[in-house]
Amino acid sequence: MTPRDDHIDPVAPQREDRRDFLKTSAVAAASTLVLGPGARKAHAFAYEPYPTDDELETVVTSCAHNCGSRHMLVAHKKGDVIVRLSTDNGTYQGDEYGTDTEEKPQIRACLRGRSYRLRLYSPERLLYPMKRVGERGEGKFKRIGWEQALSEIAERMVHLKQTYGPTALVDQSYAGASYGVLHKSDQIEGLLGRFLGMFGCRTSSWSVPSYQGTTFSSRMTFGTIEDGNEDDAFAHSKLIIMWGWNPAYTFHGGNTFYYMRMAKQRGCKFVLVDPQYTDSAAAYDAWWIPIRPNTDAAMLAGMAYHIWDKDLHDQDFIDRFVQGMDKGTMPDWAGGQESFRDYIFGETDGTPKTPEWAAEICGVKADDIRKLAEMYATTKPAALKASWAPGRNAYGEQYNRMAAAVQAMTGNIGVLGGCAEGVGKAWHAEAVAYPYDQYSNVWFASIKSDRWAHIVLNYPNVKREEAGLWPRGDALDGVIPNIRGIFWQGSDWLNQLTNINKEIEAIRKLDSYGEGESLLVCMDSTITPTGIWADYLLPIATHFERHDVALPWYKGHYYIHRPKVIEPMGESKSDFQVFTELAYRLGFGPQYNPKAGRDYFNNPDAVDEAYLVDWWHRVQDHQGVDWDWETFKKRGVYKFILPRPHVAFRDQIENGTPFQTPSGKIEIFSTTLAQITDWTKTQYGYPIPAIPKWVEPWESLISEKTAEFPFHMVSPHPRWRTHSIFHNIPWLRETYSQETTMNASDAARLGIRNGDIVECWNDRGKVVTPVYVTERCMPGVVVLHEGAWMDLDENGVDRAGNPDFLTLDEPSPAGAFAYNTVLCNVKKSDLGHRPGWDQLATARSHVFRRDL
Numbered sequence: 001m002t003p004r005d006d007h008i009d010p011v012a013p014q015r016e017d018r019r020d021f022l023k024t025s026a027v028a029a030a031s032t033l034v035l036g037p038g039a040r041k042a043h044a045f046a047y048e049p050y051p052t053d054d055e056l057e058t059v060v061t062s063c064a065h066n067c068g069s070r071h072m073l074v075a076h077k078k079g080d081v082i083v084r085l086s087t088d089n090g091t092y093q094g095d096e097y098g099t100d101t102e103e104k105p106q107i108r109a110c111l112r113g114r115s116y117r118l119r120l121y122s123p124e125r126l127l128y129p130m131k132r133v134g135e136r137g138e139g140k141f142k143r144i145g146w147e148q149a150l151s152e153i154a155e156r157m158v159h160l161k162q163t164y165g166p167t168a169l170v171d172q173s174y175a176g177a178s179y180g181v182l183h184k185s186d187q188i189e190g191l192l193g194r195f196l197g198m199f200g201c202r203t204s205s206w207s208v209p210s211y212q213g214t215t216f217s218s219r220m221t222f223g224t225i226e227d228g229n230e231d232d233a234f235a236h237s238k239l240i241i242m243w244g245w246n247p248a249y250t251f252h253g254g255n256t257f258y259y260m261r262m263a264k265q266r267g268c269k270f271v272l273v274d275p276q277y278t279d280s281a282a283a284y285d286a287w288w289i290p291i292r293p294n295t296d297a298a299m300l301a302g303m304a305y306h307i308w309d310k311d312l313h314d315q316d317f318i319d320r321f322v323q324g325m326d327k328g329t330m331p332d333w334a335g336g337q338e339s340f341r342d343y344i345f346g347e348t349d350g351t352p353k354t355p356e357w358a359a360e361i362c363g364v365k366a367d368d369i370r371k372l373a374e375m376y377a378t379t380k381p382a383a384l385k386a387s388w389a390p391g392r393n394a395y396g397e398q399y400n401r402m403a404a405a406v407q408a409m410t411g412n413i414g415v416l417g418g419c420a421e422g423v424g425k426a427w428h429a430e431a432v433a434y435p436y437d438q439y440s441n442v443w444f445a446s447i448k449s450d451r452w453a454h455i456v457l458n459y460p461n462v463k464r465e466e467a468g469l470w471p472r473g474d475a476l477d478g479v480i481p482n483i484r485g486i487f488w489q490g491s492d493w494l495n496q497l498t499n500i501n502k503e504i505e506a507i508r509k510l511d512s513y514g515e516g517e518s519l520l521v522c523m524d525s526t527i528t529p530t531g532i533w534a535d536y537l538l539p540i541a542t543h544f545e546r547h548d549v550a551l552p553w554y555k556g557h558y559y560i561h562r563p564k565v566i567e568p569m570g571e572s573k574s575d576f577q578v579f580t581e582l583a584y585r586l587g588f589g590p591q592y593n594p595k596a597g598r599d600y601f602n603n604p605d606a607v608d609e610a611y612l613v614d615w616w617h618r619v620q621d622h623q624g625v626d627w628d629w630e631t632f633k634k635r636g637v638y639k640f641i642l643p644r645p646h647v648a649f650r651d652q653i654e655n656g657t658p659f660q661t662p663s664g665k666i667e668i669f670s671t672t673l674a675q676i677t678d679w680t681k682t683q684y685g686y687p688i689p690a691i692p693k694w695v696e697p698w699e700s701l702i703s704e705k706t707a708e709f710p711f712h713m714v715s716p717h718p719r720w721r722t723h724s725i726f727h728n729i730p731w732l733r734e735t736y737s738q739e740t741t742m743n744a745s746d747a748a749r750l751g752i753r754n755g756d757i758v759e760c761w762n763d764r765g766k767v768v769t770p771v772y773v774t775e776r777c778m779p780g781v782v783v784l785h786e787g788a789w790m791d792l793d794e795n796g797v798d799r800a801g802n803p804d805f806l807t808l809d810e811p812s813p814a815g816a817f818a819y820n821t822v823l824c825n826v827k828k829s830d831l832g833h834r835p836g837w838d839q840l841a842t843a844r845s846h847v848f849r850r851d852l
């Protein structure tokens with residue numbers, strides 16, 4: 001058989017007329033999958049005729065979403081249909097043969113980006129406004145027009161605001177569409193926040209799932225979250241400690257791997273501190289130190305003890321740049337309070353934090369803790385890259401602060417090849433376009449993001465510290481919001497926040513208020529697990545279908561133009577169009593979108609361009625960009641060439657510029673925290689020590705709860721998805737599958753073999769997946785990647801394997817989501833696993849072949 005005969009590409013259009021294709025594509029794709037190859041003869045567009053580049057139009061654009069990087073995608077289109085995607089090959093800058101150099105690398109897309117055509121034209125693509133006709137969560141919707149959708153939503157918003165006050169609607173916008181200049185979804189700068197704020201009814205969600213513990217640490221320690229180097233700085237390290245960091249899977253920059261390979265070639269040594277042996281460790285031949293999850297702060301404390309004990313610390317650096325590392329660097333006003341060294345040597349609590357003390361907690365041998373401490377303190381420069389996952393835990397903030405203390409005591413901050421990173425934002429993009437600088441982030445209550453369900457379920461008997469209410473200092477201060485509605489924009493938060501069963505219970509409570517007394521709106525370009533629970537689904541144009549400029553994620557120094565590559569599919573509109581039109585209906589259209597008129601809903605292009613041109617002028621003024629807007633549009637990507645690798649805090653260390661903390665120093669002893677007296681009146685709710693300390697998490701492998709739930713589950717980010725995005729892409733599910741990773745000795749004890757179906761459960765929920773049995777995961781730990789699209793059976797068991805059925809919604813005091821603080825049990829199961837809603841679209845045979 002030649003490909004021409006049997007290849008069926010459910011994505012490729014089969015007719016010339018795109019509009020017809022759009023209407024029929026979902027149905028065609030679905031029937032293709034059900035009937036299978038051969039059942040219906042398809043004309044294999046992708047192979048015959050196979051259009052060559054000269055027959056196609058080539059458009060440079062970028063990939064999108066909250067995925068760890070930002071890469072160039074090149075769309076090759078015929079008419080209004082993208083038939084091929086490629087990526088940067090170095091030629092788009094005008095270099096005919098292409099360049100890829102250390103100072104100007106290509107920004108090549110990963111497997112997700114290259115599969116994007118399948119997301120764009122997926123059967124789950126949302127093409128029309130929809131209204132729920134069944135029960136919430138049942139997934140029954142009917143198609144309605146924009147007019148009906150927007151007038152009903154506006155009417156309900158007014159009713160809820162008037163009846164339940166200015167905090168009735170929760171903003172659950174998140175980073176699905178961040179990192180664009182104009183079309184933004186996020187909690188601070190996003191379109192939804194501005195919209196609800198101007199409307200006068202908004203409860204904001206202040207804690208960031210990714211790294212709230214880490215953010216807190218960075219702010220307290222350095223006074224900023226811009227504590228990162230650009231990736232090329234890694235090429236200069238002699239030792240890189242990947243602490244809970246797996247850049248082979250979980251992107252943290254676009255070219256991290258390229259520069260780490262350069263470091264390797266120049267003799268750098270690598271260490272991995274992680275409960276699982278990762279592909280990053282394999283690629284760099286790292287020394288793997290398996291550690292019990294959530295015990296990192298204890299291990300770092302043991303390292304600090306040994307570094308002092310052997311006199312390997314950098315006292316000169318400490319004296320010049322650090323507050324509170326030892327007695328000599330404590331501020332005068334803090335008389336009698338404990339310094340970090342006092343804590344480490346047990347001067348107050350009588351427990352010296354020796355490597356032996358740490359070993360009991362973290363399960364790493366004391367000798368290994370000593371060996372790593374010596375390696376780190378004597379190899380210069382050394383990068384201790386303390387990633388976010390170990391901080392996505394109960395008291396996760398203490399881990400990041402402890403890592404910062406160890407970075408500071410060895411003088412590895414502000415030097416090329418060192419690393420101060422907590423959050424690790426590096427080079428500063430000119431992020432927002434007018435009008436965001438006006439009226440953004442206005443809120444009437446702000447809660448810890450994963451407390452909304454707790455508030456709904458317990459209202460009004462909720463203490464302000466349980467809700468994590470941010471102080472306001474006015475009449476609304478401490479007032480618990482009477483939540484009556486949620487807007488999801490650029491988030492799949494029902495699927496991604498903690499303790500999904502509790503969220504479902506909260507939605508049931510909203511149901512009980514009766515028809516019209518609550519409102520759930522989901523704005524997305526695909527039907528998502530969250531959308532299934534909404535009352536209204538609003539179809540949003542993807543970044544291929546609107547005009548914008550793409551910004552790098554936390555690393556990278558470039559801008560990528562994002563033209564409107566194709567017309568919006570179906571009846572989809574951009575978020576900005578939808579909010580502008582709603583704002584007109586609610587009476588503040590011109591303020592919301594000052595450059596637009598009422599016709600923006602149908603003609604957005606000139607207005608969008610005008611905002612982007614304003615922004616580009618700002619870039620030209622502030623960042624010395626020498627191209628004009630038209631040149632940028634023509635070339636597609638502007639890559640900055642930095643005079644030297646960007647290293648955070650170089651200026652502070654080389655020139656004595658003060659840090660942005662109250663004392664102007666690196667604050668291991670925090671001025672801010674030391675001065676708080678009533679914690680219940682702060683957004684934290686509960687006390688946080690002024691210096692980093694090991695605090696035992698609510699559940700871990702050292703807690704008594706292991707008698708019932710002996711496994712610690714961690715849920716890292718998948719290589720083949722961006723959280724939940726791309727879960728519905730069959731190509732990607734052929735590369736990896738959603739499976740529970742487990743150590744071979746645990747599996748043997750439980751009679752579990754590779755490929756068996758297992759259930760993982762605890763007192764919060766239960767999920768079903770195949771199991772991957774390996775030596776690459778330490779005993780007692782199971783790994784299950786976040787982001788699978790939940791798929792409940794009639795007993796509420798998740799057949800897809802979404803770990804957030806097991807996570808706990810209790811936030812750490814500094815706001816860290818405790819995604820990786822989970823005990824559970826595991827057993828072989830007869831329950832069914834479903835890899836995707838279109839479950840036939842997997843090639844992982846072990847799911848079907850049970851007798852391995």
Ligand SMILES: Nc1nc2c(c(=O)[nH]1)N[C@H]1C(S)=C(S)[C@@H](COP(=O)(O)OP(=O)(O)OC[C@H]3O[C@@H](n4cnc5c(=O)[nH]c(N)nc54)[C@H](O)[C@@H]3O)O[C@H]1N2
Binds near residue numbers: 490
């Ligand atoms: N167990 C566990 N759970 C986790 C984590 C974990 O480590 N473990 N990690 C957490 C972390 S760090 C994060 S960041 C969250 C991510 O949580 P989410 O942000 O909810 O995850 P995404 O799947 O990226 O969802 C983004 C949604 O935005 C939509 N979208 C994309 N572009 C646009 C647009 O332009 N407009 C609109 N309206 N929608 C758009 C996408 O289709 C997608 O449905 O997950 C968290 N969940």
Ligand SMILES: Nc1nc2c(c(=O)[nH]1)N[C@H]1C(S)=C(S)[C@@H](COP(=O)(O)OP(=O)(O)OC[C@H]3O[C@@H](n4cnc5c(=O)[nH]c(N)nc54)[C@H](O)[C@@H]3O)O[C@H]1N2
Binds near residue numbers: 291
């Ligand atoms: N491919 C891909 N890349 C992404 C994303 C994605 O969804 N897909 N999401 C992006 C986003 S929004 C974020 S927030 C970042 C997240 O970036 P990270 O937080 O760095 O990533 P994770 O994948 O959650 O975890 C990294 C490693 O930490 C380990 N780990 C988990 N718990 C612990 C612990 O308690 N101690 C130690 N020592 N190790 C632990 C895991 O086993 C894993 O190997 O990734 C970004 N990059």
Ligand code: SF4
Binds near residue numbers: 065070111112113
């Ligand atoms: S890392 Fe992100 S931006 Fe880059 S190609 Fe992959 S999904 Fe797209």
Ligand SMILES: [Mo]
Binds near residue numbers: 209210211
């Ligand atoms: Mo994240």
